[in-house]
Amino acid sequence: MQRTTTMNPSRTGEWLLFAALVACYPLSAMLPAGWAREGGILESAQVLVLLAGAALGFAAFLRLRPDRLGLLALWAAPVWLLLAGRELSWGRVLLPADEGHLPNGVAMNGVLWLQAGVKPGAVVLALGLLYGAWRYRIHTIVRAAFARRMPWLCLAIGLAAAIGSTCAEDHMSCSFGFAAARSNLIEELVELVAYIALFMIQDSVLREVPAPAVLGVGSQAG
Numbered sequence: 001m002q003r004t005t006t007m008n009p010s011r012t013g014e015w016l017l018f019a020a021l022v023a024c025y026p027l028s029a030m031l032p033a034g035w036a037r038e039g040g041i042l043e044s045a046q047v048l049v050l051l052a053g054a055a056l057g058f059a060a061f062l063r064l065r066p067d068r069l070g071l072l073a074l075w076a077a078p079v080w081l082l083l084a085g086r087e088l089s090w091g092r093v094l095l096p097a098d099e100g101h102l103p104n105g106v107a108m109n110g111v112l113w114l115q116a117g118v119k120p121g122a123v124v125l126a127l128g129l130l131y132g133a134w135r136y137r138i139h140t141i142v143r144a145a146f147a148r149r150m151p152w153l154c155l156a157i158g159l160a161a162a163i164g165s166t167c168a169e170d171h172m173s174c175s176f177g178f179a180a181a182r183s184n185l186i187e188e189l190v191e192l193v194a195y196i197a198l199f200m201i202q203d204s205v206l207r208e209v210p211a212p213a214v215l216g217v218g219s220q221a222g
Contacts, residue, residue, distance in 0.1 A: 013200060014153040021157050021193045024164070028178070028186035035185065038089065042188035047087050049195045053202060054080035060206040072141045073206055075132050078125055083195070085122070145205040154197045154204070161194035 035041045057077030064070030132138065167174040168187035176183060 017157055017196060021161060024186055024189040028182050031185055033181035036188045042192055043087055046192050046195050047084050049199055050080050050084035053199045068141050071136050075138055151201050151204045154201045158194050158197035161190040164190040
């Protein structure tokens with residue numbers, strides 16, 4: 001009997017993402033510089049990925065509750081929203097052009113009504129996430145989830161993209177030596193790849209790991 005082999009869809013997606021990471025270098029020399037501006041095409045794509053990650057987390061929580069894997073999904077959702085808020089400069093990039101924008105699209109003088117509460121709100125949310133991670137032993141759920149299949153390639157891609165973004169910004173004594181326009185493009189491109197890698201990791205955890213395996217880790221604290 002002839003033996004047929006099929007490619008794991010998840011593994012195929014990971015290799016496609018790796019190809020996208022490699023393609024960031026030539027694309028940074030080909031795409032219009034305007035794509036990298038604040039609130040531009042690439043940043044808008046990043047925000048869509050981040051909001052999709054939050055939506056996936058909330059949907060998974062509703063589907064999995066009261067299983068402990070659902071707690072991980074619920075805990076992760078606000079993290080996505082924090083990242084999306086950061087990419088949107090907490091709404092300033094949405095202000096009209098006559099509000100006094102800098103050349104890259106960030107509002108210079110415009111202030112939204114919510115600006116005063118952004119930093120305190122972010123701090124409160126971050127503290128809440130830390131408390132939730134301790135209270136519900138999120139690390140044990142993550143460990144059980146990765147025990148079945150560790151998405152090493154996605155993790156490596158995310159790390160490489162983070163390093164690439166750092167170098168594009170000339171931080172930590174690392175630089176590509178590109179002109180400003182190309183550095184901005186490669187920074188936004190690799191950040192988009194990094195966010196997609198995070199999305200794929202979350203999807204892998206919530207889709208491929210059965211809830212009973214996580215339930216066996218232990219009961220909730222307290």
